Amino acid sequence: MMHMTFYWGKKVTLLFDFWRTDSWASYAITLLACFIFALFYQYMEDRRQRFRIISANFRRNYPSPPSAAVNAPLLYTFPTVGGKWNSARFATAIVFGINSAIGYMLMLAVMSFNGGVFVAVVLGLAIGYLLFRIGDEDDVSVDNPCACA
Numbered sequence: 001m002m003h004m005t006f007y008w009g010k011k012v013t014l015l016f017d018f019w020r021t022d023s024w025a026s027y028a029i030t031l032l033a034c035f036i037f038a039l040f041y042q043y044m045e046d047r048r049q050r051f052r053i054i055s056a057n058f059r060r061n062y063p064s065p066p067s068a069a070v071n072a073p074l075l076y077t078f079p080t081v082g083g084k085w086n087s088a089r090f091a092t093a094i095v096f097g098i099n100s101a102i103g104y105m106l107m108l109a110v111m112s113f114n115g116g117v118f119v120a121v122v123l124g125l126a127i128g129y130l131l132f133r134i135g136d137e138d139d140v141s142v143d144n145p146c147a148c149a
Contacts (some may be wrong), residue, residue, distance in 0.1 A: 014030055014109055041128065
């Protein structure tokens with residue numbers, strides 16, 4: 001039976017049928033796993049923002065030459081260094097995908113409606129923000145304030 005309101009108890013089915021807790025030890029390990037995943041989410045978000053800063057600085061220091069599209073507008077050419085398809089953007093996209101997957105898994109874990117899981121995820125996000133993201137407000141513009149996107 002799936003709960004529709006928050007409940008406090010050690011019996012939780014989290015994300016998969018095989019991830020069930022029936023003792024206080026397994027429940028504590030599950031809460032620790034949720035906490036660590038939330039910390040890791042904030043760490044990955046910090047890495048993604050740092051990649052964006054490095055990529056922006058790289059493009060600023062090495063501007064691309066004038067596009068050949070001015071002379072031949074119907075011929076598509078791949079951008080050069082600092083362009084749309086460079087390796088830094090590709091790495092940022094991969095990190096974004098991993099981070100999004102972790103964020104959605106955390107959201108689904110909270111949707112188990114177990115109070116302990118909710119507290120573990122929120123504490124993990126808050127402590128992860130404190131450890132990894134405090135002090136970067138001057139360097140990073142936040143695109144989306146949602147913690148799971």
